Amino acid sequence: MGLQGLYRLLYLSALIPSLRGLCSDKILQRWPLTPEVCTDQVLSNPDLRFSYCPHTFVQDLPAPHTPPVSPFSVNLSADSVLDFRITTAPSGDYGFSAFVKPTTNDDSCILHYKSDDGSFEMKLLSTASGTNVSVIEWDSSTFNASLKVGQWQRIAMTMDVSMSRLSLIIEGAPFDDTDVNIFGWRPDIIAPSFKTPGTLRVGGSFDGETFSGLVSCVGFMEDKRIDCSNDCYNSNTWSSINMFPEKRDYGKFSPTETRKIPNQTPISVTSANSLSACALKCLRDYLLCVSVAYNSATGSCSFYPDFFFISLSSSTNTKIYVLQPY
Structure with a gap:
């Protein structure tokens, strides 16, 4: 294929809408x-x-x-x-x-x-x-x-x-x-x-x-x-390919770790009067949030961008919940 033919192919491929x-x-x-x-x-x-x-x-x-x-x-x-x-x-x-x-x-x-x-x-x-x-x-x-x-x-x-x-x-x-x-x-x-x-x-x-x-x-x-x-x-x-579940009012969280907290900086830390309120804030307000660590004694609610954690540390009264992909 000559150089002119190559240019023509590249041009056509840029115009064909079915190339996803x-x-x-x-x-x-x-x-x-x-x-x-x-x-x-x-x-x-x-x-x-x-x-x-x-x-x-x-x-x-x-x-x-x-x-x-x-x-x-x-x-x-x-x-x-x-x-x-x-x-x-x-x-x-x-x-x-x-x-x-x-x-x-x-x-x-x-x-x-x-x-x-x-x-x-x-x-x-x-x-x-x-x-x-x-x-x-x-x-x-x-x-x-x-x-x-x-x-x-x-x-x-x-x-x-x-x-x-x-x-x-x-x-x-x-x-x-x-x-x-x-x-x-x-x-x-x-x-x-x-x-x-x-x-x-x-x-x-x-x-x-x-x-x-x-x-x-x-x-x-x-x-x-x-x-x-x-x-x-x-x-x-x-x-x-849906690795990050969408933000919405409804979603499934599963508990994964008890008395643990990830060794990484959270997206944000706020207070919530219940686990459900903590989960709702994750769904509605933070696009990258897919995991929450909730402390039932203090009401501390931490948001994380990962499903799985390599390193965890001890944290009394805390449980990690992970949003489940579809």
Whole structure:
């Protein structure tokens, strides 16, 4: 192959959207939305018992599986939403994606991110006449067609920071190619910085809009293309590369060590009046927290970024709990 042919190959490979590469390296947070995440936050803890899961899960997946897998999508209605905390800002391009199957073409909001201080908002709206993504008070992109009722589609709202370009992505099954990629481009105006901490609301907005339908595989990625479809609907890939469980209100912790504490500097140390309160703070407030050391006598709650510890030291009344991967 001549030098010119090599350049041509490199150029084409940069343009082909199906080349996923190291997609998992681009994933900042992901929420697989399985029933297992909707359980007690701390195992064998008597002060925290949920008698029901507030959401309905169904065996309806974005793509077929053989053999069939467990229920994989959550059924949202006008009176239910999913809120996910985001505490770490991306260093470059970014985007939110989800797989959705609407039950109606009513006006609805599927994704809405809002920083705690209200200075940054990003929103994806669907109506009977079109689909729109916007960064509030900056720019928007609109596709003049609604999402298809009763069909799985992968949707995304993404930002190319260097180009000040906001994109709306809609893909129909089998999610091989981008069916719609509408973008707003404002190179004359610098794109607003992504602000954290904040909350991603799925299936509704902070302004009152709602959504009815199925949702699966919500992701927050450091990528302007969000070309990571297989990582979502391939349940094996989704589970095996998920080394850092997502921040949420529900999760399983297992006790691992008694009267021990890791010989490493914790992410943070705070006080909590119960083990459940300590675990909740780990889930909600610290992206890298996957282990907690709780002292039942003093109420000291320490957060750590590791699942397993090589070196431990003695600590009376302390027990280590580790968040379990899916």
